[in-house]
Amino acid sequence: MRILLVEDQVRLAEGLKLGLEAEGFGVDVVHDGTEGLWLAEENDYDAIILDIMLPGMNGYKVCRTLREDNRWMPILMFTAKDGDLDEAEALDTGADDFISKPSSYVVLLAHLRALIRRGAPERPAVLEVDDLRIDPATRTCRRGSTDIGLTPREFALLEYLARSAGRVVPRRELLDHVWDFARDIDSNVVDVYVGYLRHKVDLPFGRQSIETVRGVGYRLAPEHAS
Numbered sequence: 465m466r467i468l469l470v471e472d473q474v475r476l477a478e479g480l481k482l483g484l485e486a487e488g489f490g491v492d493v494v495h496d497g498t499e500g501l502w503l504a505e506e507n508d509y510d511a512i513i514l515d516i517m518l519p520g521m522n523g524y525k526v527c528r529t530l531r532e533d534n535r536w537m538p539i540l541m542f543t544a545k546d547g548d549l550d551e552a553e554a555l556d557t558g559a560d561d562f563i564s565k566p567s568s569y570v571v572l573l574a575h576l577r578a579l580i581r582r583g584a585p586e587r588p589a590v591l592e593v594d595d596l597r598i599d600p601a602t603r604t605c606r607r608g609s610t611d612i613g614l615t616p617r618e619f620a621l622l623e624y625l626a627r628s629a630g631r632v633v634p635r636r637e638l639l640d641h642v643w644d645f646a647r648d649i650d651s652n653v654v655d656v657y658v659g660y661l662r663h664k665v666d667l668p669f670g671r672q673s674i675e676t677v678r679g680v681g682y683r684l685a686p687e688h689a690s
Contacts, residue, residue: 465489465490465510465511465580466490466491466492466507466508467490467492467511467512467513467576468491468492468494468504468511468512468513469481469484469491469493469494469512469513470494470495470496470497470500470512470514470518470526471493471495471513471542472496472515472517472518472519473515474495477493477495478493481493483573484573484576487573492507492509495519496518496519496521497518497521497522497523497525497526498520498521499520500512500514500518500521501521501526501529501530504526504535504537505535509537510537510580511539511540511576511579511580512537512538513540513542513572513576514527514540514542514559515542516541516545516550516554517544517545523541523543524553524554524557527539527554527557528558528602530558531557531601531602532604538560538561538579538580538582538583539558539559539560539561540559540560540561540562540563540579541554541559541562541563542563543564543565544564544565545564551564556602556603557602558601558602560582561575561578561579563575591626591627591629593626593629593673593684593685593686595607595608596626596665598619598622598626600623603616603619605619605622605665607665607671608669610669612665613664614664615660617642617657618657618660618661618664620642621654621657621658621661622665622684624638624642625638625674625682625683628684629685630684630685632677632680632681632682632683633681633682634681635680635682636681638681638682639653639654642654654681658676658682661674662674673685673686
């Protein structure tokens with residue numbers, strides 16, 4: 465099993481390398497994110513141990529870039545950043561596990577072995593309707609080669625429409641699934657957010673992919689140039 469360790473604390477990195485090699489792992493060590501990304505792109509590692517606060521490129525960016533490039537080896541974030549938001553961001557960018565420093569070597573090794581047992585995850589489903597690409601794993605949206613920034617609620621609405629592409633989705637169903645079963649919310653909020661989406665994913669590109677079915681709801685259909 466070959467591991468890539470990306471850690472800028474040299475003494476810690478060397479200690480982890482010695483311990484992992486004693487367990488039978490082959491270990492490559494780098495101390496900055498840019499070199500770590502390059503090695504991860506060039507080699508098929510069984511797992512990556514990745515710090516967040518790195519020179520050159522931080523761990524979030526390394527992880528996100530690998531996932532965007534369809535590199536799905538298990539990634540364990542091992543970092544001194546220990547807040548809930550830090551852990552959430554690590555997982556949202558594509559990490560498979562998160563451990564805060566300081567943590568015992570025994571615990572780190574157990575997490576690493578668990579990741580390797582599971583192996584590289586299958587590529588998350590990327591939803592595509594013509595040139596509109598929605599990636600739930602990285603929470604990204606793209607029209608052709610253009611990235612589109614969406615709020616979490618806008619993304620959730622577009623993702624649900626994409627999963628039902630071609631089908632008319634009633635407003636009530638969208639409320640139940642996107643607004644957490646909040647049945648006291650006025651259904652007009654769906655119309656408002658559909659308007660937001662159209663201004664981001666359709667109008668700038670001359671498209672009309674989000675269709676209104678009067679009296680029922682909305683449908684995401686293959687786009688046609690206006």
